[in-house]
Amino acid sequence: SEIQAKSEAEPEHGMLEDISADLEEMKPEDAEGSPGWSIKVYGDEGVYAAGDATKTLRVVAVRSTIWPGAITVAKGTKFANLYVGYGMKCGSLVGPQKESGLPLSGTNPMLPLAPDDIMDEPKDFEENEEPNPIQDEAESDKGDVDEEQEEA
DSSP: OHHHHHHHHSOOOOSSOOGGGTTGGGOOTTOOSOTTEEEEEESOOOEEEETTEEEEOOEEEEEESSSTTEEEEEETTEEEEEEOSOSOOOOTTSOOOTTTOOOOTTOOTTSOOOOOOOOOOOOOOOOOOOSSOHHHHHTSOOOSSOOOOOOO
């Protein structure tokens, strides 16, 4: 069947893998990290003395760009995982595949796409002369309405 063929074509992955290897084939050459994940650090950058140890108030947030709504937040040794969504992959937040240019396989095209790049300003139209040349007016009888010429 088609599903079994797709399953066999997928490379085998270990039980636990580093997230930097996620979507490695879609990663641009000059990019760091994984296109499947967005990692940001929030909060105070200070390091404070707390007894014999040091303490920081920074929080790390890891978001999935494939599964919108999946987030992990960590502070020190504590962490929390949260997923709020429809259980469908979204390929529009990840760039297209390098070889085919198609969105990520197995994703739902119904989810909203990331907005396109802003367009450049359109070129100005070229101005043209008036369609009725001045010499045609010289042959006119200067009336409000020109009479139609009779054909011979």
